[in-house]
Amino acid sequence: xxxxxxxxxxxxxxxxxxxxxxxxxxxxxxxxxxxxxxxxxxxxxxxxxxxxxxxxxxxxxxxxxxxxxxxxxxxxxxxxxxxxxxxxxxxxxxxxxxxxxxxxxxxxxxxxxxxxxxxxxxxxxxxxxxxxxxxxxxxxxxxxxxxxxxxxxxxxxxxxxxxxxxxxxxxxxxxxxxxxxxxxxxxxxxxxxxxxxxxxxxxxxxxxxxxxxxxxxxxxxxxxxxxxxxxxxxxxxxxxxxxxxxxxxxxxxxxxxxxxxxxxxxxxxxxxxxxxxxxxxxxxxxxxxxxxxxxxxxxxx
Ligand code: CP
Ligand code: NVA
Numbered sequence: 001x002x003x004x005x006x007x008x009x010x011x012x013x014x015x016x017x018x019x020x021x022x023x024x025x026x027x028x029x030x031x032x033x034x035x036x037x038x039x040x041x042x043x044x045x046x047x048x049x050x051x052x053x054x055x056x057x058x059x060x061x062x063x064x065x066x067x068x069x070x071x072x073x074x075x076x077x078x079x080x081x082x083x084x085x086x087x088x089x090x091x092x093x094x095x096x097x098x099x100x101x102x103x104x105x106x107x108x109x110x111x112x113x114x115x116x117x118x119x120x121x122x123x124x125x126x127x128x129x130x131x132x133x134x135x136x137x138x139x140x141x142x143x144x145x146x147x148x149x150x151x152x153x154x155x156x157x158x159x160x161x162x163x164x165x166x167x168x169x170x171x172x173x174x175x176x177x178x179x180x181x182x183x184x185x186x187x188x189x190x191x192x193x194x195x196x197x198x199x200x201x202x203x204x205x206x207x208x209x210x211x212x213x214x215x216x217x218x219x220x221x222x223x224x225x226x227x228x229x230x231x232x233x234x235x236x237x238x239x240x241x242x243x244x245x246x247x248x249x250x251x252x253x254x255x256x257x258x259x260x261x262x263x264x265x266x267x268x269x270x271x272x273x274x275x276x277x278x279x280x281x282x283x284x285x286x287x288x289x290x291x292x293x294x295x296x297x298x299x300x301x
Pocket of ligand 2: 161221223224225
């Protein structure tokens with residue numbers, strides 16, 4: 001594995017190896033066992049969008065691996081003034097050992113990887129959020145013991161989270177059911193991939209149909225970063241796409257609820273469901289740290 005650009009690029013084995021390493025690094029951290037796998041290495045972290053979890057978990061994670069993290073806001077970089085990504089990639093490759101980037105266009109991340117000569121990690125684009133989904137799979141496996149054979153459900157916008165969860169879930173042997181309103185479906189590339197899994201994948205407009213018998217239910221914000229101007233219109237479109245007690249009644253007993261955060265209580269999830277599943281949701285947030293350390297150690301070693 002040279003980069004982490006999107007879940008579509010990973011084999012099932014690569015995903016499972018990352019999850020195993022993440023579990024091991026979590027165990028070592030909790031038991032005070034040092035793991036300086038990236039001693040003396042530097043990770044540049046480019047942010048063109050806001051972040052709490054991604055920034056703090058990457059910066060802390062590289063430090064725990066013995067390396068150094070450099071926070072690079074696009075407001076301060078020349079890339080924010082129009083320097084081409086192709087040039088930025090070649091320059092940064094002369095200084096750094098790895099780059100994490102959060103931006104809008106997936107093509108920008110792919111260009112960074114193809115023009116640069118160091119590993120690139122996608123910290124979220126409009127298309128996908130692979131680091132989040134690795135943490136999500138880790139959390140499900142931690143709580144349920146397995147992934148294979150479980151039913152994953154996603155409710156809401158067919159956005160970066162939906163795109164990555166569909167691929168991650170199917171590749172690890174889960175069945176995946178997605179409820180999205182018409183016009184807000186996941187990306188065509190992802191739906192083409194999912195079509196190869198036959199009846200293990202379902203796309204419907206009905207939340208209760210998608211949630212039926214689910215072992216884990218995911219949701220995400222109705223308006224993602226960059227869609228702030230559409231927020232009012234999206235509140236109308238997504239009004240019925242909420243994870244609430246009524247929806248959970250259709251799921252399997254002991255169904256988990258996951259949310260990548262930040263959450264909007266009263267919109268995609270009720271405050272009651274959020275608080276009832278807070279342990280799982282904050283385990284998920286914590287696991288960003290462990291999963292990303294596994295990613296960095298794998299691509300930057
Ligand atoms: N879930 C997630 O990526 O959070 P941040 O936007 O805070 O990084
Ligand atoms: N879909 C959300 C995820 C945030 C982590 C967004 O892109 O804003």
